[in-house]
Amino acid sequence: MGPGGNVVVLPVVAGRVVRDPALTTFEAMLDGWRSQQLARGLAFSTISAREQVVRRFQGYCNEWPWVWTMVLADEWFTDLRVHRRVAHSTLRSVQGALRQFCWYVTDPTYGWAAECEARFGTHPVQVVTEANAVAHVQANESRPTKRAFTHAELQDFLDHADEQVLRAQTLGRKGWLAAYRDAVVFKIAYSYGLRRNEVRMLDVTDFGANPHGPGFGAFGVAYVRHGKAMRGAPPKRRSVLTVWDWTSEVLAEWIHEIRPAYRPGPRDRALFPSERGERIGLSGLNRTFARYRRELGLSDGLDMHSLRRSYVTHLIESGFDALFVQQQVGHEHASTTSLYTCVSSDFRTRTLTRALTKTLDQLPSTLEER
Template sequence: MDADANSALQSFLQSLQVEKRASQHTVSSYRRDLLRLQAFCDDQQLTQWGDLQANDIRQHVAARHRHGIGSRTLQRELSSMRSFFNYLLKKKLASQNPAKHIQAPKQSRTLPKTLDVDQVSGLLDTPADSMLEIRDLAIFELFYSSGLRLSELAALNLSDLSLTNKTLRVQHGKGGKQRDLPIGDKAIHAIEKWRRHRPESADPALFLSKRGTRLGQRSIQLRLERWCRKIGLPEHVHPHMLRHSFASHLLEASQDIRAVQELLGHSNLSTTQIYTHLDFQHLAEIYDQAHPRARKKVR
């Protein structure tokens, strides 16, 4: 594509960061999605964004799908394209939004994997053997206590917590939204223990690396994998699994889906409703095990 098209893309990404106050993670995702679309345009010898037609977008999405890209990812990529073309329309750099009516291929909705309560207890109750493990256990407790996303936990600063009030503030959740969350007593105890060992640093981050800098998302993932190997947990556990477990266990105990929606920071209730399927799955297992005629063989 020509220089003007590239300039329009860079201006859009800058507006996301400055005007929309999108997170760095969101801006990076948009950049990747739109650079892929730009590469497609180069292959098709399209030089201007305004040259793209709905059939071109459909062709691009279909090619991505044939390469094994899932429906959820394609939906996000289409969302990036729609936002970009809305920006171009506003700037009079395009006459239509070719992605507006394009839908991603449908795929069956898979239920998120969760840990049961005993597995969570085993993960969190094993004593730490080092300062870094004290930090790690505070991280894992906070994931399960407050249902945080990985990006939200990594972005936490010391000033975002009020241990006296047993609350924390997510400053920039998904969509740039802010929300306040409770912190459980176990997590508070683990955080207080970590703060006594936390090295002095000018970095305001709650969780620091051993170099005294903010702990990155990938490092948190790797520390959780390492901890699970150490304690012999057979499941492949990732941070989002602790968030899923938080939601599933809370919904199972409270049956209050609206409260779980608020705690998770979901914009739409339909996103939270997947946990009702998990809850039903749990009830069905109990039924099969306990009902006197549930597994009775018919002769």
């Protein structure tokens, strides 16, 4: 019997029941924690990711939760930082998942401490505290090298992507279709300031007309259905208005002329299909982006998310209202949008020049009044 009088179900491995009380208890803990998180309305993906963290820690230290210590946790966190070289934000996320699990198994309400004491003579404790947890002290935790494309770099990158299509066609390679798709993915990610998964999850039906922008035709608005969610919440939706005049041409050509070469079925709606599945994968996009960047000799500080940073930056430089830009990219706070803005020195110079000119123009009249 488990806490609360519930029967602890013995796990099944390779078709046989495992009668290891320690493993049984550990699996029952995870089951109970999963139910608690489901009751809180957390997303299935969040719950699954947290469970994997707990299993990884258990595998690393080869100890059960009722004998975990802060020393064991410190050793794992050190290994993640020194040998795995995980990002600051990743380490904090790992620590958060482990802390949540420890909160659950040490909460008297769920009875696991008493159960473990009765079974194993010891009980679980909290192994992640303020003493050994990463502090969240700044809004932007990306590496300092991460930045937006300059206009020239972006043009070179997109031109290079287009050249891969022509090269494959000239050599008679089958890869021209995938190269064409990847080039369009990068253009659309920039066109709407989309995150990687947001552009990957677009369907052909996720576009509509904008009555205030008839020149864009059927592609005046992009309906993003898989936006970045708040922790534990479902994906956020938003509508992004088309702003660049070439975007609708790129989409129309891709959807009506090129995408049919993948021979999608009547129910296949993915805007960017894959040769092996319904839609393109994130790892493939990352590899292609990195290869193009390497071939052009561009900075490692440019990644696929830089297309989103560039969108924000270029809109600001083009004179778009900051609130409009914030709504386009789906940021809750203007301060978040400002972190994405990497305006060029030329833009800063032009802005300063306009401000000084305006001041100087007003100066004579001010002196006359005096």
